[in-house]
Amino acid sequence: MKKFILLTTALLAYSLSILSQQHGWQEAAPGVWHLRVGQVQPITLLDAAAVEPDQEALGRLPFPEFPLDPEKISAEIIEGKTYLRFPLERNEEIYGLGLNFKTHNQRGRILNLHMDHYGGKDNGRTHAPVPFYASTRGYGILIDAARYITVYAGTAIRVDADDPPELQDRNTDPNWSAQPYSDAVEILVPADGADVYVFGGPTMLKAVQRYNLFCGGGNLPPKWGLGFTQRVPTLYSDKDIIKEVEEFEAHDFPLDFIGVEPGWHSMAYPCTFEWDTTRFPDPEGFIQSLQDKGVRANLWMNPYISPAGILYDQIKPFSGSHTVWNGLVPDFTMEEPKTIFREHFMEHHIGLGVSGYKIDEVDGFDHWIWPDVATFPSGTTAEEMRQIYGLLFQRMSANWFREMNQRTYGLVRASNAGASSLPYVIYNDYYSHRDFITALINSSFIGVLWTPEVRSSGDAVDWLRRMQSVCFSPMAMLNAWADGTKPWSFPEVEEQVREVAQLRMRLLPYLYSTFAKYRFEGIPPFRAMQLEEGLILTSEIKYQYMMGESILVAPMFAGMETREVLLPPGRWYDFYTGELVGEEEVITITPGLDRIPLFVKDGAIVPMLKEERTRMPVKGEILSLEIRHYGKEPGVFQLYDDDGTSFNYEQGDYAWAELKVSIERNLLIPQMEVSNKEFFSYGQDPEWLFMTASK
Ligand code: GAL
Numbered sequence: 001m002k003k004f005i006l007l008t009t010a011l012l013a014y015s016l017s018i019l020s021q022q023h024g025w026q027e028a029a030p031g032v033w034h035l036r037v038g039q040v041q042p043i044t045l046l047d048a049a050a051v052e053p054d055q056e057a058l059g060r061l062p063f064p065e066f067p068l069d070p071e072k073i074s075a076e077i078i079e080g081k082t083y084l085r086f087p088l089e090r091n092e093e094i095y096g097l098g099l100n101f102k103t104h105n106q107r108g109r110i111l112n113l114h115m116d117h118y119g120g121k122d123n124g125r126t127h128a129p130v131p132f133y134a135s136t137r138g139y140g141i142l143i144d145a146a147r148y149i150t151v152y153a154g155t156a157i158r159v160d161a162d163d164p165p166e167l168q169d170r171n172t173d174p175n176w177s178a179q180p181y182s183d184a185v186e187i188l189v190p191a192d193g194a195d196v197y198v199f200g201g202p203t204m205l206k207a208v209q210r211y212n213l214f215c216g217g218g219n220l221p222p223k224w225g226l227g228f229t230q231r232v233p234t235l236y237s238d239k240d241i242i243k244e245v246e247e248f249e250a251h252d253f254p255l256d257f258i259g260v261e262p263g264w265h266s267m268a269y270p271c272t273f274e275w276d277t278t279r280f281p282d283p284e285g286f287i288q289s290l291q292d293k294g295v296r297a298n299l300w301m302n303p304y305i306s307p308a309g310i311l312y313d314q315i316k317p318f319s320g321s322h323t324v325w326n327g328l329v330p331d332f333t334m335e336e337p338k339t340i341f342r343e344h345f346m347e348h349h350i351g352l353g354v355s356g357y358k359i360d361e362v363d364g365f366d367h368w369i370w371p372d373v374a375t376f377p378s379g380t381t382a383e384e385m386r387q388i389y390g391l392l393f394q395r396m397s398a399n400w401f402r403e404m405n406q407r408t409y410g411l412v413r414a415s416n417a418g419a420s421s422l423p424y425v426i427y428n429d430y431y432s433h434r435d436f437i438t439a440l441i442n443s444s445f446i447g448v449l450w451t452p453e454v455r456s457s458g459d460a461v462d463w464l465r466r467m468q469s470v471c472f473s474p475m476a477m478l479n480a481w482a483d484g485t486k487p488w489s490f491p492e493v494e495e496q497v498r499e500v501a502q503l504r505m506r507l508l509p510y511l512y513s514t515f516a517k518y519r520f521e522g523i524p525p526f527r528a529m530q531l532e533e534g535l536i537l538t539s540e541i542k543y544q545y546m547m548g549e550s551i552l553v554a555p556m557f558a559g560m561e562t563r564e565v566l567l568p569p570g571r572w573y574d575f576y577t578g579e580l581v582g583e584e585e586v587i588t589i590t591p592g593l594d595r596i597p598l599f600v601k602d603g604a605i606v607p608m609l610k611e612e613r614t615r616m617p618v619k620g621e622i623l624s625l626e627i628r629h630y631g632k633e634p635g636v637f638q639l640y641d642d643d644g645t646s647f648n649y650e651q652g653d654y655a656w657a658e659l660k661v662s663i664e665r666n667l668l669i670p671q672m673e674v675s676n677k678e679f680f681s682y683g684q685d686p687e688w689l690f691m692t693a694s695k
């Protein structure tokens with residue numbers, strides 16, 4: 001055995017050295033290979049995100065082989081542009097390539113990855129045009145270049161193709177296709193160099209995990225970030241907002257943070273970042289009154305600086321050649337504007353207790369963002385700046401909160417590769433419920449988080465269905481900036497909306513552990529079915545996804561009474577009743593209006609809070625657990641906990657509890673074992689509910 005291990009290690013070392021000597025691939029981290037093509041670029045996506053790979057966590061994953069035939073990868077510079085080619089096999093599907101809203105599998109599509117507000121077509125112009133794809137053959141590829149990259153994702157056919165399409169005669173062959181089979185992904189980077197990374201599997205999930213860990217591990221939000229958030233109408237004053245919080249209290253509705261929209265600035269579009277003293281005469285007192293009610297404030301902003309504000313003159317030397325709505329565009333690749341922003345934001349917002357930001361308008365709309373002919377004092381081109389601006393602001397602001405040893409959780413409209421660890425959730429102005437779910441599923445391939453935010457609805461059914469979905473997403477948010485809607489805007493479904501918001505609150509132990517697995521293992525918290533290991537799919541599975549390791553979410557849309565749900569291998573149970581619903585099959589459900597359909601794997605353990613609550617717990621609170629077990633199989637769940645707000649967990653201040661159900665003489669025996677009890681905020685005598693066994 002020992003000899004065998006020595007031999008395979010030697011073979012591995014030998015093949016790795018061929019890989020680097022003959023093909024130029026260097027190991028960047030365990031299971032991650034890097035190839036530098038052409039010239040070093042002044043700034044890349046991973047530079048802008050300032051990623052620090054989690055080498056240790058990468059080292060804990062099983063070591064994969066280089067997943068592709070290096071002979072079949074080609075990289076050339078022709079007239080100052082980079083041409084890349086990667087092989088594809090028959091039946092291979094590829095996922096990712098930006099935050100898409102309508103499609104999952106990108107094979108057969110052409111994408112121009114260009115930062116923009118999503119315009120209704122999956123053509124690469126989107127809020128996170130991440131040049132990363134994961135393949136069903138179990139590997140991932142990242143092109144780390146801050147450029148408008150064109151990807152021919154299995155569309156182009158070369159004369160010298162290894163596996164050319166069959167020749168067909170359109171005159172006689174009814175199966176003739178205008179888009180014949182292609183055996184390659186070809187990529188054009190309009191720059192004289194690019195950094196290419198290959199992420200090993202062996203599964204697609206492992207490749208995605210490696211990508212997330214290489215980007216520093218997933219983001220672990222503060223506990224309050226997982227509670228409910230309401231964004232108030234643009235011109236609300238401090239008094240209106242306090243009244244709003246009181247209304248939430250009167251309706252016994254969860255609320256952890258409130259979004260203050262543009263009216264807090266003395267001028268917006270462009271912004272001053274100074275409080276409007278007519279609406280907010282005492283910002284500190286306002287934030288304090290919110291805090292007294294256990295509610296935090298998140299401030300809306302866009303980074304464009306108004307001539308009416310005190311930052312204008314200071315920032316002017318460090319801003320681009322063009323304006324956005326007459327505002328300056330700071331060059332955040334430079335240190336000076338970052339320092340000026342830091343001082344102002346710390347003194348006037350974060351120092352007063354502001355918990356986070358909504359970073360708006362950093363994605364685009366060509367007609368008002370800076371043009372591609374703009375220049376910036378650092379020499380960063382307009383194109384590069386467009387691709388990275390959202391990343392730069394996310395990283396910069398995340399660092400302010402880190403300095404305070406406080407976690408933040410905010411919103412952003414533009415992101416890109418390298419964002420996995422950044423504490424921001426993407427949103428937009430598009431408002432298709434179905435497409436919002438497709439985006440949520442696609443976010444799991446590219447290391448970003450997405451919220452299918454609720455704003456308004458034509459009727460109570462649509463309202464409830466949207467509310468149910470958003471409570472099963474990274475941020476449970478009602479964005480009432482334009483309409484002033486409240487969770488109870490449709491009184492006929494108020495109770496059902498409250499119930500789903502409460503369910504989210506009660507799922508905190510499960511949800512927080514799910515995010516801990518994103519942080520430490522890179523497993524996306526809300527995941528496409530394609531990422532389920534052991535599930536072989538023959539078609540795209542739309543509109544259903546996994547939340548954490550064992551809950552399958554199948555949202556309903558207005559106008560729909562029944563739907564199909566694909567159950568992966570094993571037995572599956574109804575979350576609410578514990579009843580068996582099927583086993584490795586497609587079922588048709590008619591779930592009624594009241595609840596979002598949720599299904600749970602056999603043997604699953606789901607830790608929940610025993611009691612309902614309207615605020616997420618704060619440090620020091622001890623809560624009672626209700627631990628549910630589903631089905632007939634034994635199971636294990638690793639329950640994570642820490643103080644919920646600081647970065648002390650990075651120094652080891654956290655606890656894992658092993659929740660276990662075993663079978664002895666046909667009986668299900670529960671057990672909870674806690675390590676590091678001082679960081680565990682749940683009582684030691686959980687109530688175990690055997691959801692199925694008792695039936
Ligand atoms: C939009 C943003 C909305 C809202 C609005 C306020 O750009 O997407 O969510 O914040 O600005 O003016």
